Amino acid sequence: MITAAKDFLKRHWPALRLRTILLAVLLFAATMPAVEAVWLRGYENALVRQTEAELAAQAVALSATAAALWPGAAPATGPGQAPEPEAAPIDLNSAAVLADRPPPAPAKAQADPAAVAAAARLAPIFTETSRGALASIVMLDRHGLVVRGLGLGGDLSALPEVRQALAGHSETVLRRNAAYHPRYAMEWLSRASDIRLHYARPIVVDGQVVGALLLSRSPRALFRGVYEERGKMLLGAGVIIVLLIGLSGLASRGVTRPVEALSAATRAVAAGHGTVPETPPTAAIEIRDLYEDFRSMAAAIQRRSRYLRDFAAAVSHEFKTPLASIGGAVELLQDHYQTMEAADRERFLANIAADNDRLSHLVGRLLDLARADMAQPEADAASDASTAARRIADARSHPGFAVTVDAPPDLPLAAAPEAVLESMLSTLVDNSRQARASQVTIAARQVDSCIVLTVADDGPGVPAADQTRLFEPFFTTRRAEGGTGLGLPIARSLAEAHGGHIRLGAAAAGAVFELSLPVLAR
Numbered sequence: 001m002i003t004a005a006k007d008f009l010k011r012h013w014p015a016l017r018l019r020t021i022l023l024a025v026l027l028f029a030a031t032m033p034a035v036e037a038v039w040l041r042g043y044e045n046a047l048v049r050q051t052e053a054e055l056a057a058q059a060v061a062l063s064a065t066a067a068a069l070w071p072g073a074a075p076a077t078g079p080g081q082a083p084e085p086e087a088a089p090i091d092l093n094s095a096a097v098l099a100d101r102p103p104p105a106p107a108k109a110q111a112d113p114a115a116v117a118a119a120a121r122l123a124p125i126f127t128e129t130s131r132g133a134l135a136s137i138v139m140l141d142r143h144g145l146v147v148r149g150l151g152l153g154g155d156l157s158a159l160p161e162v163r164q165a166l167a168g169h170s171e172t173v174l175r176r177n178a179a180y181h182p183r184y185a186m187e188w189l190s191r192a193s194d195i196r197l198h199y200a201r202p203i204v205v206d207g208q209v210v211g212a213l214l215l216s217r218s219p220r221a222l223f224r225g226v227y228e229e230r231g232k233m234l235l236g237a238g239v240i241i242v243l244l245i246g247l248s249g250l251a252s253r254g255v256t257r258p259v260e261a262l263s264a265a266t267r268a269v270a271a272g273h274g275t276v277p278e279t280p281p282t283a284a285i286e287i288r289d290l291y292e293d294f295r296s297m298a299a300a301i302q303r304r305s306r307y308l309r310d311f312a313a314a315v316s317h318e319f320k321t322p323l324a325s326i327g328g329a330v331e332l333l334q335d336h337y338q339t340m341e342a343a344d345r346e347r348f349l350a351n352i353a354a355d356n357d358r359l360s361h362l363v364g365r366l367l368d369l370a371r372a373d374m375a376q377p378e379a380d381a382a383s384d385a386s387t388a389a390r391r392i393a394d395a396r397s398h399p400g401f402a403v404t405v406d407a408p409p410d411l412p413l414a415a416a417p418e419a420v421l422e423s424m425l426s427t428l429v430d431n432s433r434q435a436r437a438s439q440v441t442i443a444a445r446q447v448d449s450c451i452v453l454t455v456a457d458d459g460p461g462v463p464a465a466d467q468t469r470l471f472e473p474f475f476t477t478r479r480a481e482g483g484t485g486l487g488l489p490i491a492r493s494l495a496e497a498h499g500g501h502i503r504l505g506a507a508a509a510g511a512v513f514e515l516s517l518p519v520l521a522r
Helices: 002-012 018-069 113-133 160-166 222-228 230-271 285-336 342-373 385-396 418-434 487-497
Strands: 136-141 146-148 171-176 195-205 208-217 402-406 439-447 450-457 501-505 512-518
Touching (some): 018 113, 018 208, 113 208, 136 160, 160 195, 285 342, 385 418
Antiparallel strands (some): 136 146, 439 450
């Protein structure tokens, strides 16, 4: 089951860039405090509104009871007075927070006797309601004088919420709580900790406002509410942890693990016994490109190592025979110089000179090959392929060996120096001459963005067994005639150094070589 799930993820894993993975992790980390703050603010505002709704419900019940028990009130015979539409719930984010409720001002007149009588009747109800709801309940007469509750006999008519209630409208205000003392260690984080809600509601009897009720209570403590909602909080924390684990897994699969695997492969390849692992499908795009680049580099290093190994073996073989011949001739001359016939001495010296010339020629060709391998394209280098081909044809043609050129007059310039182009053409033409061809044709044409020069001869062609080794250094069928087997490898290295290539083409008779070079960009 787990293996099937892993295989499914590998097949359907999206190709993500490294910057995308890092951006997702950083954005998640950056937004978490903001998300938490918004959630806490929203939850705290909900607690304040819940407290307001509880106060309003209590005030509705108490004002209706007061209206029913008010002295002289007519008995209710109908559905009663239409309920007053409630104002929009208070918003902790935008509502102004007033100062703590001031003590009542001294009264300038006597309280309404009807209100005092009603307060006496309602006293048991107020007491039980206040005890159960943990709210302060103050009853006022129609002039704003306190007839029940804190500040009995004082005047609260100056308070804005009381003025609204006596005008027939319910009102909720937020005020500071001077008696507040922190109870929780982190309570300072809450905006509502030192706030108290004050809700004022009119008492209406027979269509007239005869008094008001002023209820106040502190909102539910945020931290108490959080404690009560700890199950949901723990669930949210668990979701966050799961998301963090998922993001860390994304970073691990996309960056860390592929880099570690590539690092281990690097050490193994450097030790000479490792292979590049398969590119992980869950890796970031940049890491995938890094794997492909490393695989190309490892392959190039392997090819270069094999080339150097074969090159060293070939050089050793090529140098061994003439050096052995020179050594044997020198030894014979040292041992028998005085008794040796003059003709024999001349013959041995001639052999030494010939082997020396062969070694000198071989060293020169090796230097040419090294320069070709390290050649770099020259900026703005250009050559006219038609002119270079005709120059080679004029220089190489002689009785019994004809070189002709077939090139259009409007051929664009090739992006290679003239000397390099002529060197490659000379090698191909000389190769045909040494194969005992009598006719060579150099044809030039443009194919897409390349100049293609075809060197075709009427010689015996290249045997099938030799075609795969034709461009290997030191491979030659003319070793007895002084061939070094470096001409074609040098020409190929020069072509590749300038963005082109040389290959053996298909031919019904003779040999055909194709030299391709890029067109000079204008």
